[in-house]
Amino acid sequence: MIRLTDIHKAFGSNHVLRGVNLHVPRGTSMVIIGGSGTGKSIALKCILGLVTHDSGTIEVDGQDVRKGDRDAFLARFGMLFQGGALFDSLPVWQNVAFRLMRGSLKRPRAEAREIAIEKLRRVGLKPDVADKLPAELSGGMQKRVGLARAIAAEPEIIFFDEPTTGLDPIMAGVINELIREIVTEMGATAMTITHDMTSVRAIADNVAMLHDGVIKWTGPVAQMDNSGDPYLDQFIHGRATGPIEAVR
Template sequence: MIELRDVHKAFGANRVLRGVDLAVPGGSSMVIIGGSGSGKSVLLKCILGLVPPDAGKILLDDRDVAGIKVRRAERDAFLARFGMLFQGGALFDSLPVWQNVAFRLLRGALARPRDEAHAIAIDKLRRVGLSPDVADKLPAELSGGMQKRVGLARAIAAEPEIIFFDEPTTGLDPIMAGVINDLIREIVTEMGATAMTITHDMSSVRAIADRVAMLHAGRIQWTGPVGDLDHSGDPYVDQFVEGRATGPIEAVR
């Protein structure tokens, strides 16, 4: 469903992506691992069109998305196919929870009547384990784990075909991280969505992934089924998975 062919991206002299090749089958959950600064977030931003690649092709259903993004009439329809759970939650502090969840349903190409958007928000909050009485609270009144659930409810509110998860368990305790991982897996399976997740958390990788790709030095170092992760035969993957300070990946000191 998503394919990247020889994708490059540099910021000045910093070459972040150096020829990324990656295929994400429809209805699958792909998790991208790699060290800090390896370009994982830049990769997602390139797919969404927030950052234009310098070279290479990004295909969605065999269509080059570069052409879609420059044609304004098609851009909204293109973005409507995606949902996003941001690393820091990225909730709007001044809006009540339900309006955060229904943000895309209250404006633009996906706009619904206000009452309908409210009902959808309540339903999605229930789906992530939050009761309707949370709907009128402000994000600041919620715990970090509850805010993450609200972000997840917002990501699925418009029933997207593709969902991106950016470090979904960052800042959460192990129990809440497990809850979020289970919710993501259940929701992606129920919706039949195509998922791409970037994370450092190996427990998240094992809970969420169908396939795993490791991004290192601007390229895909290894990719394969999550079941092969512990015997990949790749020294870079082995070092990362086992969290060893010594190996081919140099630790930044």
């Protein structure tokens, strides 16, 4: 479904991605782990075209992401951003229904609102949240609104950028469960970035460890604990000593 081949990306002298190779099969949930600043978010943004990669190819269903109809390409994606990235000036329901009120997926306003409320209910939020502004919601609720927005148009591919960062363990558990349910229910292909090992075990079918600009290890989540890879081992056990330097 999604294939990254020898992806390089540098910002000036800072070479963030140094040849990333990764394959995410259709209908599976891939979780990318790795230390802060290792380029996980950049990799996702390269797939979406938010950041232009310097070299290598990214294909979705065999089609180079740089070619073809961009609107049609983006219509296949949903994304939950780390901070929610909700539009401050719009009420919650218009945030959720944003895509349904514009462009090729445009619906009548009443229908878009109905779908938004249904999606809010799907992520455990009551309909009275619909008319509030994002600033009136807690961090956990904003995350859930972001999740509702990501699934509103029922995309084939969903990206989650650190979905549980900044949430308490119970709310993080709720979000993890929701993501797993939604991905299974919708049959979507998911890519998640996280540092949270509880999330990894809850969400992932497959795991990829990104370090020093390359994928150090990738495989099924069940094999993660016995991978024999010193980088992955250090990361999942949170050891200060090992091949990954604590000060980067």
